[in-house]
Amino acid sequence: MPDLPELNPVVHGRLRLALLSLLSGVEEAEFTWLRTKTEATDGNLGAQLLKLEEAGYVAVEKKFVLRKPQTLYRITEPGRQALIEYVQALKQLLGPAIDA
Amino acid sequence: MQDQTTGQELKDRLNLIETMIAEGRRNTESWGWTFVVWGVAYYLAVAWSAWGHSVWAWPATVFIAVIVSIVLAFLKVGNQPGTTLGRAIGSIWIALGISMFLLFLALGLSGRLTDQHLFVAVISAILGMANGASALILRWKVQFACAVVWWVAAVTTCFGTDAQSTIVFLVAIFLCQIVFGIYGVIAGAQERQRRGPIHA
Numbered sequence: 001m002p003d004l005p006e007l008n009p010v011v012h013g014r015l016r017l018a019l020l021s022l023l024s025g026v027e028e029a030e031f032t033w034l035r036t037k038t039e040a041t042d043g044n045l046g047a048q049l050l051k052l053e054e055a056g057y058v059a060v061e062k063k064f065v066l067r068k069p070q071t072l073y074r075i076t077e078p079g080r081q082a083l084i085e086y087v088q089a090l091k092q093l094l095g096p097a098i099d100a
Numbered sequence: 101m102q103d104q105t106t107g108q109e110l111k112d113r114l115n116l117i118e119t120m121i122a123e124g125r126r127n128t129e130s131w132g133w134t135f136v137v138w139g140v141a142y143y144l145a146v147a148w149s150a151w152g153h154s155v156w157a158w159p160a161t162v163f164i165a166v167i168v169s170i171v172l173a174f175l176k177v178g179n180q181p182g183t184t185l186g187r188a189i190g191s192i193w194i195a196l197g198i199s200m201f202l203l204f205l206a207l208g209l210s211g212r213l214t215d216q217h218l219f220v221a222v223i224s225a226i227l228g229m230a231n232g233a234s235a236l237i238l239r240w241k242v243q244f245a246c247a248v249v250w251w252v253a254a255v256t257t258c259f260g261t262d263a264q265s266t267i268v269f270l271v272a273i274f275l276c277q278i279v280f281g282i283y284g285v286i287a288g289a290q291e292r293q294r295r296g297p298i299h300a
Contacts, residue, residue: 017113021120029181037123087117094110 005089010055015048028074132284139277141165155208196230220269224254246276
Protein backbone atom coordinates (compact mmCIF):
# COMPACT_ATOMS: atom_id res chain seq x y z
CA MET A 1 0.00 0.00 0.00
CA PRO A 2 1.53 3.36 -1.00
CA ASP A 3 2.30 5.96 1.68
CA LEU A 4 -0.30 8.68 2.06
CA PRO A 5 1.10 12.14 1.23
CA GLU A 6 1.62 14.78 3.90
CA LEU A 7 -0.36 17.99 3.54
CA ASN A 8 1.81 21.11 3.55
CA PRO A 9 0.91 22.84 6.85
CA VAL A 10 1.65 26.31 5.48
CA VAL A 11 -0.80 25.83 2.62
CA HIS A 12 -3.36 23.87 4.67
CA GLY A 13 -4.54 26.83 6.79
CA ARG A 14 -7.99 27.77 5.47
CA LEU A 15 -7.30 31.48 4.97
CA ARG A 16 -3.79 30.87 3.62
CA LEU A 17 -5.18 28.32 1.16
CA ALA A 18 -7.85 30.80 0.05
CA LEU A 19 -5.22 33.50 -0.43
CA LEU A 20 -2.91 31.29 -2.48
CA SER A 21 -5.84 30.12 -4.60
CA LEU A 22 -7.03 33.69 -5.19
CA LEU A 23 -3.54 34.87 -6.11
CA SER A 24 -3.05 31.97 -8.49
CA GLY A 25 -5.81 33.38 -10.73
CA VAL A 26 -4.52 36.98 -10.96
CA GLU A 27 -1.26 38.71 -11.83
CA GLU A 28 -1.16 40.63 -8.55
CA ALA A 29 -3.72 41.83 -6.02
CA GLU A 30 -4.11 44.61 -3.50
CA PHE A 31 -4.49 43.92 0.21
CA THR A 32 -7.96 45.53 0.16
CA TRP A 33 -9.13 43.25 -2.66
CA LEU A 34 -7.92 40.16 -0.80
CA ARG A 35 -9.71 41.40 2.34
CA THR A 36 -12.96 41.89 0.41
CA LYS A 37 -12.78 38.45 -1.19
CA THR A 38 -11.90 36.55 1.98
CA GLU A 39 -13.90 38.72 4.41
CA ALA A 40 -11.00 38.39 6.86
CA THR A 41 -10.00 41.02 9.41
CA ASP A 42 -6.99 43.22 8.69
CA GLY A 43 -4.97 41.65 11.51
CA ASN A 44 -5.66 38.04 10.58
CA LEU A 45 -5.15 38.69 6.88
CA GLY A 46 -1.86 40.49 7.50
CA ALA A 47 -0.61 37.68 9.75
CA GLN A 48 -1.47 34.93 7.25
CA LEU A 49 0.05 36.86 4.35
CA LEU A 50 3.21 37.30 6.41
CA LYS A 51 3.41 33.53 6.96
CA LEU A 52 3.05 32.96 3.22
CA GLU A 53 5.68 35.61 2.55
CA GLU A 54 8.09 34.02 5.06
CA ALA A 55 7.58 30.66 3.34
CA GLY A 56 8.45 32.31 0.03
CA TYR A 57 5.01 31.59 -1.40
CA VAL A 58 3.97 35.20 -2.00
CA ALA A 59 5.94 38.33 -2.88
CA VAL A 60 5.01 41.77 -1.59
CA GLU A 61 5.45 45.13 -3.23
CA LYS A 62 4.66 48.39 -1.47
CA LYS A 63 4.24 51.56 -3.48
CA PHE A 64 2.40 54.87 -3.59
CA VAL A 65 -0.29 55.54 -6.17
CA LEU A 66 -1.60 59.11 -6.21
CA ARG A 67 0.04 59.58 -2.77
CA LYS A 68 -1.90 56.64 -1.33
CA PRO A 69 0.03 53.61 -0.04
CA GLN A 70 -0.70 50.41 -1.92
CA THR A 71 0.41 46.90 -0.95
CA LEU A 72 0.44 44.42 -3.79
CA TYR A 73 0.77 40.66 -3.42
CA ARG A 74 1.55 38.09 -6.07
CA ILE A 75 2.07 34.35 -5.92
CA THR A 76 5.67 33.19 -6.48
CA GLU A 77 6.75 30.13 -8.46
CA PRO A 78 7.42 28.12 -5.25
CA GLY A 79 3.95 29.22 -4.04
CA ARG A 80 2.29 28.02 -7.23
CA GLN A 81 4.20 24.74 -7.02
CA ALA A 82 3.18 24.30 -3.36
CA LEU A 83 -0.47 24.85 -4.28
CA ILE A 84 -0.27 22.32 -7.12
CA GLU A 85 1.36 19.75 -4.85
CA TYR A 86 -1.24 20.41 -2.15
CA VAL A 87 -4.10 19.81 -4.62
CA GLN A 88 -2.45 16.59 -5.82
CA ALA A 89 -2.01 15.42 -2.22
CA LEU A 90 -5.66 16.25 -1.45
CA LYS A 91 -6.85 14.27 -4.46
CA GLN A 92 -4.67 11.33 -3.47
CA LEU A 93 -5.99 11.41 0.10
CA LEU A 94 -9.59 11.64 -1.00
CA GLY A 95 -9.23 8.92 -3.62
CA PRO A 96 -12.61 7.61 -4.85
CA ALA A 97 -14.42 9.81 -2.31
CA ILE A 98 -13.62 12.83 -4.51
CA ASP A 99 -16.67 12.14 -6.72
CA ALA A 100 -19.00 11.22 -3.85
CA MET B 101 -1.93 16.03 9.99
CA GLN B 102 -4.47 14.10 7.93
CA ASP B 103 -5.22 11.89 10.91
CA GLN B 104 -7.09 14.80 12.45
CA THR B 105 -8.59 15.91 9.15
CA THR B 106 -11.83 14.31 8.05
CA GLY B 107 -12.70 13.51 4.46
CA GLN B 108 -15.38 16.21 4.51
CA GLU B 109 -12.82 18.79 5.58
CA LEU B 110 -10.53 17.77 2.72
CA LYS B 111 -13.40 18.07 0.26
CA ASP B 112 -14.19 21.51 1.67
CA ARG B 113 -10.58 22.52 1.07
CA LEU B 114 -10.82 21.35 -2.55
CA ASN B 115 -14.08 23.30 -3.04
CA LEU B 116 -12.48 26.36 -1.46
CA ILE B 117 -9.57 26.19 -3.92
CA GLU B 118 -11.92 25.89 -6.91
CA THR B 119 -14.13 28.76 -5.71
CA MET B 120 -11.22 31.08 -5.02
CA ILE B 121 -9.39 30.40 -8.28
CA ALA B 122 -12.63 31.06 -10.19
CA GLU B 123 -13.22 34.22 -8.14
CA GLY B 124 -9.74 35.53 -8.87
CA ARG B 125 -10.00 34.93 -12.58
CA ARG B 126 -13.54 36.25 -12.92
CA ASN B 127 -13.75 39.70 -14.39
CA THR B 128 -15.80 41.32 -11.65
CA GLU B 129 -16.56 44.44 -13.65
CA SER B 130 -19.07 44.62 -16.43
CA TRP B 131 -17.62 46.29 -19.51
CA GLY B 132 -20.97 46.60 -21.32
CA TRP B 133 -21.04 50.35 -20.62
CA THR B 134 -18.00 50.90 -22.89
CA PHE B 135 -19.95 49.51 -25.84
CA VAL B 136 -22.81 51.91 -25.10
CA VAL B 137 -20.38 54.86 -24.78
CA TRP B 138 -18.76 54.01 -28.11
CA GLY B 139 -22.16 53.40 -29.75
CA VAL B 140 -23.25 56.90 -28.72
CA ALA B 141 -19.89 58.27 -29.92
CA TYR B 142 -20.34 56.66 -33.35
CA TYR B 143 -23.86 58.14 -33.67
CA LEU B 144 -22.52 61.58 -32.71
CA ALA B 145 -19.67 61.29 -35.22
CA VAL B 146 -22.06 60.18 -37.99
CA ALA B 147 -24.42 63.09 -37.22
CA TRP B 148 -21.56 65.61 -37.00
CA SER B 149 -19.96 64.50 -40.25
CA ALA B 150 -23.34 64.35 -42.05
CA TRP B 151 -24.62 67.77 -41.02
CA GLY B 152 -21.45 69.57 -39.99
CA HIS B 153 -19.31 68.34 -42.89
CA SER B 154 -16.24 68.61 -40.67
CA VAL B 155 -13.04 66.61 -41.18
CA TRP B 156 -12.67 66.66 -37.40
CA ALA B 157 -15.97 64.81 -36.76
CA TRP B 158 -14.47 61.32 -36.50
CA PRO B 159 -11.01 62.00 -35.03
CA ALA B 160 -12.40 64.43 -32.44
CA THR B 161 -15.26 62.12 -31.42
CA VAL B 162 -12.98 59.07 -31.21
CA PHE B 163 -10.46 61.07 -29.17
CA ILE B 164 -13.16 62.23 -26.72
CA ALA B 165 -14.58 58.67 -26.49
CA VAL B 166 -11.07 57.34 -25.69
CA ILE B 167 -10.67 59.92 -22.89
CA VAL B 168 -14.15 59.19 -21.48
CA SER B 169 -13.45 55.43 -21.59
CA ILE B 170 -10.09 55.80 -19.82
CA VAL B 171 -11.56 58.00 -17.05
CA LEU B 172 -14.60 55.75 -16.51
CA ALA B 173 -12.45 52.60 -16.58
CA PHE B 174 -10.07 54.10 -14.00
CA LEU B 175 -13.01 54.97 -11.74
CA LYS B 176 -14.73 51.60 -12.13
CA VAL B 177 -11.75 49.26 -11.94
CA GLY B 178 -10.49 50.61 -8.60
CA ASN B 179 -8.43 47.95 -6.85
CA GLN B 180 -9.50 45.08 -9.13
CA PRO B 181 -6.46 42.90 -9.84
CA GLY B 182 -5.25 42.39 -13.37
CA THR B 183 -5.48 39.03 -15.05
CA THR B 184 -3.77 37.73 -18.16
CA LEU B 185 -7.18 37.29 -19.78
CA GLY B 186 -8.17 40.86 -18.94
CA ARG B 187 -4.92 42.20 -20.38
CA ALA B 188 -5.43 40.17 -23.57
CA ILE B 189 -8.95 41.53 -24.11
CA GLY B 190 -7.97 45.06 -23.07
CA SER B 191 -5.05 45.13 -25.49
CA ILE B 192 -7.37 44.35 -28.42
CA TRP B 193 -9.63 47.31 -27.68
CA ILE B 194 -6.79 49.73 -26.85
CA ALA B 195 -5.07 48.86 -30.14
CA LEU B 196 -8.41 49.28 -31.95
CA GLY B 197 -8.92 52.75 -30.41
CA ILE B 198 -5.40 53.89 -31.38
CA SER B 199 -5.74 52.47 -34.92
CA MET B 200 -9.10 54.12 -35.52
CA PHE B 201 -7.94 57.46 -34.13
CA LEU B 202 -4.78 57.57 -36.25
CA LEU B 203 -6.44 56.24 -39.42
CA PHE B 204 -9.42 58.56 -39.40
CA LEU B 205 -7.33 61.54 -38.32
CA ALA B 206 -4.98 60.98 -41.27
CA LEU B 207 -7.83 60.30 -43.72
CA GLY B 208 -9.73 63.36 -42.52
CA LEU B 209 -6.77 65.72 -42.66
CA SER B 210 -5.61 64.46 -46.05
CA GLY B 211 -9.08 64.96 -47.51
CA ARG B 212 -9.26 61.33 -48.62
CA LEU B 213 -12.18 60.43 -46.37
CA THR B 214 -14.57 60.94 -49.27
CA ASP B 215 -15.92 57.48 -50.08
CA GLN B 216 -18.61 56.67 -47.54
CA HIS B 217 -18.78 53.02 -48.59
CA LEU B 218 -15.07 52.50 -48.07
CA PHE B 219 -15.23 54.31 -44.73
CA VAL B 220 -18.10 52.13 -43.43
CA ALA B 221 -16.43 48.98 -44.80
CA VAL B 222 -13.13 49.75 -43.05
CA ILE B 223 -14.64 50.71 -39.69
CA SER B 224 -17.01 47.69 -39.78
CA ALA B 225 -14.19 45.30 -40.67
CA ILE B 226 -12.00 46.64 -37.83
CA LEU B 227 -14.86 46.29 -35.34
CA GLY B 228 -15.64 42.81 -36.66
CA MET B 229 -12.03 41.80 -36.11
CA ALA B 230 -11.93 43.17 -32.53
CA ASN B 231 -15.28 41.62 -31.57
CA GLY B 232 -14.34 38.35 -33.24
CA ALA B 233 -10.97 38.13 -31.46
CA SER B 234 -12.54 38.99 -28.10
CA ALA B 235 -15.38 36.48 -28.63
CA LEU B 236 -12.94 33.69 -29.52
CA ILE B 237 -10.83 34.35 -26.43
CA LEU B 238 -13.87 34.56 -24.15
CA ARG B 239 -15.80 31.84 -26.02
CA TRP B 240 -18.74 34.24 -26.02
CA LYS B 241 -21.30 33.40 -28.71
CA VAL B 242 -23.28 36.63 -28.35
CA GLN B 243 -20.18 38.72 -29.02
CA PHE B 244 -19.27 36.51 -31.96
CA ALA B 245 -22.75 37.23 -33.37
CA CYS B 246 -21.84 40.93 -33.12
CA ALA B 247 -18.63 40.25 -35.04
CA VAL B 248 -20.68 38.54 -37.77
CA VAL B 249 -23.02 41.56 -37.96
CA TRP B 250 -20.00 43.87 -38.42
CA TRP B 251 -18.51 41.62 -41.09
CA VAL B 252 -21.85 41.49 -42.93
CA ALA B 253 -22.04 45.29 -42.71
CA ALA B 254 -18.49 45.58 -44.10
CA VAL B 255 -19.37 43.43 -47.12
CA THR B 256 -22.88 44.74 -47.88
CA THR B 257 -21.85 48.40 -47.73
CA CYS B 258 -19.55 47.79 -50.70
CA PHE B 259 -22.51 47.01 -52.95
CA GLY B 260 -25.49 49.18 -51.86
CA THR B 261 -26.38 52.81 -52.41
CA ASP B 262 -25.28 55.64 -50.09
CA ALA B 263 -28.60 55.47 -48.23
CA GLN B 264 -28.39 51.69 -47.84
CA SER B 265 -24.80 51.97 -46.60
CA THR B 266 -25.84 54.51 -43.97
CA ILE B 267 -28.76 52.35 -42.83
CA VAL B 268 -26.53 49.24 -42.59
CA PHE B 269 -23.97 51.16 -40.52
CA LEU B 270 -26.58 52.67 -38.17
CA VAL B 271 -28.27 49.29 -37.66
CA ALA B 272 -24.92 47.59 -36.94
CA ILE B 273 -24.05 50.29 -34.37
CA PHE B 274 -27.46 49.88 -32.73
CA LEU B 275 -27.24 46.08 -32.51
CA CYS B 276 -23.53 45.63 -31.72
CA GLN B 277 -22.90 48.65 -29.51
CA ILE B 278 -26.15 49.80 -27.88
CA VAL B 279 -28.10 46.52 -27.59
CA PHE B 280 -25.02 44.35 -26.91
CA GLY B 281 -23.71 46.93 -24.42
CA ILE B 282 -26.97 47.03 -22.46
CA TYR B 283 -27.09 43.23 -22.56
CA GLY B 284 -23.54 43.15 -21.15
CA VAL B 285 -24.44 45.54 -18.33
CA ILE B 286 -27.54 43.49 -17.38
CA ALA B 287 -25.72 40.15 -17.66
CA GLY B 288 -22.85 41.48 -15.50
CA ALA B 289 -25.24 42.75 -12.82
CA GLN B 290 -27.13 39.43 -12.74
CA GLU B 291 -23.86 37.50 -12.46
CA ARG B 292 -22.69 39.59 -9.50
CA GLN B 293 -26.11 39.21 -7.81
CA ARG B 294 -26.15 35.44 -8.36
CA ARG B 295 -22.64 34.94 -6.96
CA GLY B 296 -23.17 36.63 -3.62
CA PRO B 297 -20.45 36.75 -0.93
CA ILE B 298 -17.82 34.05 -0.43
CA HIS B 299 -16.27 33.09 2.86
CA ALA B 300 -12.70 31.87 3.34
